[in-house]
Amino acid sequence: MDNDVDNSCIVKHFKSYATLDEKDQQLLLSLEEGPRAWPKNTILWHQNDQSDCFYTLSKGWACSFRELKDGTRQVLDIYVPGDIVGLREFSFQKRITSVIMLNDAELCAFPRHHLDHIFSSSLMLCNIMFMITSRDQAILLERLVNLGRRSAREKLAHFLVEISYRLQRTNARVEDHLSLPLSQSVLGDALGLSAVHVSRTFQEFRREGLLKTGNSHLELLDIRGLEAVAGFDAFYLEPPISDSRS
Amino acid sequence: MDNDVDNSCIVKHFKSYATLDEKDQQLLLSLEEGPRAWPKNTILWHQNDQSDCFYTLSKGWACSFRELKDGTRQVLDIYVPGDIVGLREFSFQKRITSVIMLNDAELCAFPRHHLDHIFSSSLMLCNIMFMITSRDQAILLERLVNLGRRSAREKLAHFLVEISYRLQRTNARVEDHLSLPLSQSVLGDALGLSAVHVSRTFQEFRREGLLKTGNSHLELLDIRGLEAVAGFDAFYLEPPISDSRS
DNA sequence: GACAAGAGATAACCTAGGTTATAGGGGCGT
DNA sequence: ACGCCCCTATAACCTAGGTTATCTCTTGTC
Numbered sequence: 083m084d085n086d087v088d089n090s091c092i093v094k095h096f097k098s099y100a101t102l103d104e105k106d107q108q109l110l111l112s113l114e115e116g117p118r119a120w121p122k123n124t125i126l127w128h129q130n131d132q133s134d135c136f137y138t139l140s141k142g143w144a145c146s147f148r149e150l151k152d153g154t155r156q157v158l159d160i161y162v163p164g165d166i167v168g169l170r171e172f173s174f175q176k177r178i179t180s181v182i183m184l185n186d187a188e189l190c191a192f193p194r195h196h197l198d199h200i201f202s203s204s205l206m207l208c209n210i211m212f213m214i215t216s217r218d219q220a221i222l223l224e225r226l227v228n229l230g231r232r233s234a235r236e237k238l239a240h241f242l243v244e245i246s247y248r249l250q251r252t253n254a255r256v257e258d259h260l261s262l263p264l265s266q267s268v269l270g271d272a273l274g275l276s277a278v279h280v281s282r283t284f285q286e287f288r289r290e291g292l293l294k295t296g297n298s299h300l301e302l303l304d305i306r307g308l309e310a311v312a313g314f315d316a317f318y319l320e321p322p323i324s325d326s327r328s
Numbered sequence: 329m330d331n332d333v334d335n336s337c338i339v340k341h342f343k344s345y346a347t348l349d350e351k352d353q354q355l356l357l358s359l360e361e362g363p364r365a366w367p368k369n370t371i372l373w374h375q376n377d378q379s380d381c382f383y384t385l386s387k388g389w390a391c392s393f394r395e396l397k398d399g400t401r402q403v404l405d406i407y408v409p410g411d412i413v414g415l416r417e418f419s420f421q422k423r424i425t426s427v428i429m430l431n432d433a434e435l436c437a438f439p440r441h442h443l444d445h446i447f448s449s450s451l452m453l454c455n456i457m458f459m460i461t462s463r464d465q466a467i468l469l470e471r472l473v474n475l476g477r478r479s480a481r482e483k484l485a486h487f488l489v490e491i492s493y494r495l496q497r498t499n500a501r502v503e504d505h506l507s508l509p510l511s512q513s514v515l516g517d518a519l520g521l522s523a524v525h526v527s528r529t530f531q532e533f534r535r536e537g538l539l540k541t542g543n544s545h546l547e548l549l550d551i552r553g554l555e556a557v558a559g560f561d562a563f564y565l566e567p568p569i570s571d572s573r574s
Numbered sequence: 575g576a577c578a579a580g581a582g583a584t585a586a587c588c589t590a591g592g593t594t595a596t597a598g599g600g601g602c603g604t
Numbered sequence: 605a606c607g608c609c610c611c612t613a614t615a616a617c618c619t620a621g622g623t624t625a626t627c628t629c630t631t632g633t634c
Contacts, residue, residue: 148473151559156473170469173455173462178564179469201447201454208447208454215461216419222468223416223425227394227402229475230520234621265581274476276622281583297581297630313397318424480591511611522592527613543600543611581630586623593618600611 087111091138091190095164098252099210106204113196114138117188126167126181126189133177135193136168142187143263146170146179147271157272159221160184160245160264164252169215172197185263220318229274232312234283237273240312242293246305247319260305265298333357337384337436341410344498345456352450359442360384363434372413372427372435379423381439382414388433389509392416392425393517403518405467406430406491406510410498415461418443431509466564475520478558480529483519486558488539492551493565506551511544 087093087107092114096102102110117140120126126137126144144161158179161167171177172194200207221244228240246260266284267277275283284300287293292308294301302308333339333353338360342348348356363386366372372383372390390407404425407413417423418440446453467490474486492506512530513523521529530546533539538554540547548554 148469150473150477154477156476158469158472170462170465173459174466174566176563178466198451202451205444205448211458212461213419215458215465216416219416219461219465219468220420220424222465222472223394223404225472226404226468226475227396229472230402230518231396231400267581272476277582278584278623279621281581282621285583295582317422320420513611523612524593524614525591527611528591531613541612576634578633579631581628583628584626586625588621588623590620590622591618592620593616595615595617596613598611598613600609602608602610604606 090114091117091140091164092166092192095138095166095214095252096207096210098164099213100206102206106207109199109204110207113192113199115191115193117141117190120183120187120189122183122186124183126183127177128180129177131177133168133171133174133194135191136166136172137189137191139163139165139167140188140190142183142185144181144183144185144187145268145272146181148179155271156274157268159225160268160272162245162249162252165248166214169211170218172215184268217319224318234273234275234279235286236312237275238269238280238283238287239292239308240314241269241273242302243305243308243312243314244319246302247316261296261299261301263299266295336360337363337386337410338412338438341384341412341460341498342453342456344410345459346452348452352453355445355450356453359438359445361437361439363387363436366429366433366435368429368432370429372429373423374426375423377423379414379417379420379440381437382412382418383435383437385409385411385413386434386436388429388431390427390429390431390433391514391518392427394425401517402520403514405471406514406518408491408495408498411494412460415457416464418461430514463565470564480519480521480525481532482558483521484515484526484529484533485538485554486560487515487519488548489551489554489558489560490565492548493562507542507545507547509545512541 090111093102093107093110096110120142129148139161141163143163144167145157146159146161146167147155147157149155167181167189171179200211224244228237232240242262245262249260266280270277270280284293284295288295290307292302292304292311294303336357339348339353339356342356366388375394385407387409389409390413391403392405392407392413393401393403395401413427413435417425446457470490474483478486488508491508495506512526516523516526530539530541534541536553538548538550538557540549
């Protein structure tokens with residue numbers, strides 16, 4: 083059962099980019115380790131740790147961050163179920179970020195040296211790897227725009243809408259309403275805002291009926307409304323070109 | 329002469345990551361087009377253009393940016409001689425950024441579909457491709473930290489020091505003093521600052537003997553001093569692991 | 575079930591950096 | 605040689621968002 087192709091985190095993820103033939107699926111499957119539980123707030127790795135594998139997040143949420151000397155923190159990315167964590171650090175011997183669980187989560191490890199098998203035996207998988215990192219970069223670029231040129235209201239709205247789009251990709255059941263396990267300080271640290279100001283801004287959003295706030299947890303009530311606040315354009319999340327080069 | 333491996337932009341770039349055997353060098357060489365001149369301020373491509381190749385910047389400087397509806401601009405990256413431009417957009421059919429020349433420049437095109445040859449015939453080249461995108465991502469991550477959590481002084485100092493490191497990589501002759509073709513408004517747009525505030529901050533830096541300002545052009549006089557202002561740590565530029573997996 | 579620790583709301587106050595305006599200088603096209 | 609435009613400097617003024625401080629409400633722990 084556990085060896086079933088349909089249960090594999092990484093096979094599922096790769097399939098969302100292009101169709102895989104049986105051989106590729108088996109190859110991926112054989113190289114991935116089974117899922118393991120990681121409770122909320124545990125550190126998956128620290129900056130400077132040896133970097134020898136990446137993970138697929140089969141359940142739960144996580145985020146990567148960097149701590150500065152002055153004690154502040156910059157959250158670099160948020161990972162939702164189905165995401166690949168750590169591909170970024172691929173060619174560094176040591177991790178260049180830290181990753182923490184936002185949630186009770188479950189991860190499947192994928193030893194990095196197994197990538198050799200992939201590169202040498204499947205052009206398709208190799209291409210998909212590039213698609214994944216490419217989409218990843220596109221998200222980072224948009225985050226730069228967000229941090230550099232938008233107001234607090236826009237930053238928050240944009241970030242939340244982006245996450246809702248990313249959730250839709252692998253977790254089908256999202257319409258116009260969904261809830262995220264994100265505290266206000268995580269959001270502040272992701273967007274270069276203070277937690278206090280996130281709270282202030284959420285008060286406005288609440289009054290406008292855009293969302294509800296809970297405890298380390300918030301509920302988006304009106305995603306279209308948030309898109310309007312952010313001036314959101316999803317072009318940068320568009321599914322990358324698929325098998326045109328296969 | 330033009331077909332000489334030692335003159336090829338892309339061969340030079342790839343060699344800075346790992347040693348290439350003769351076959352790999354010839355392969356790269358055969359797939360790259362000769363250099364072509366691009367005068368200052370010309371647009372290499374616009375957002376939404378068809379994306380069918382990337383380039384190596386053999387001479388001159390360029391930057392990628394995105395324009396927002398409100399007329400502001402976010403500069404996403406600055407390219408120095410030797411850099412690869414456009415690898416980011418690899419798996420998007422349309423460009424997701426625009427690129428403009430900061431300088432009279434010279435570029436070699438590399439048609440994207442040629443990557444198939446590379447992936448299928450050389451494990452080494454495939455690995456180097458990943459190293460390049462990986463380092464690229466590391467730079468973006470650090471830029472996020474810069475935009476999210478640092479003061480204007482720190483942002484500017486950090487950015488300038490980073491560029492001086494990147495210059496050293498492919499352009500050997502940089503000691504403690506070098507000059508960059510960057511206007512204050514480009515810097516502002518890259519760092520989420522107003523051009524006015526860049527000017528104010530440069531006035532301080534000038535008084536402190538850190539740099540000299542010119543016309544669309546500035547000269548770093550004391551790189552160590554700037555590193556101190558920024559609290560700079562070059563770990564994220566460290567040469568990625570090389571042929572450990574070859 | 576008590577307590578400590580984290581998460582959020584809200585208010586008062588403050589400052590880094592944005593905005594607008596003016597003016598001078600250099601490079602470039604004709 | 606003229607004129608234009610872009611780049612830069614600098615000053616006066618203003619505001620978005622940071623900081624600090626309290627209080628409350630959860631939640632996880634022993």
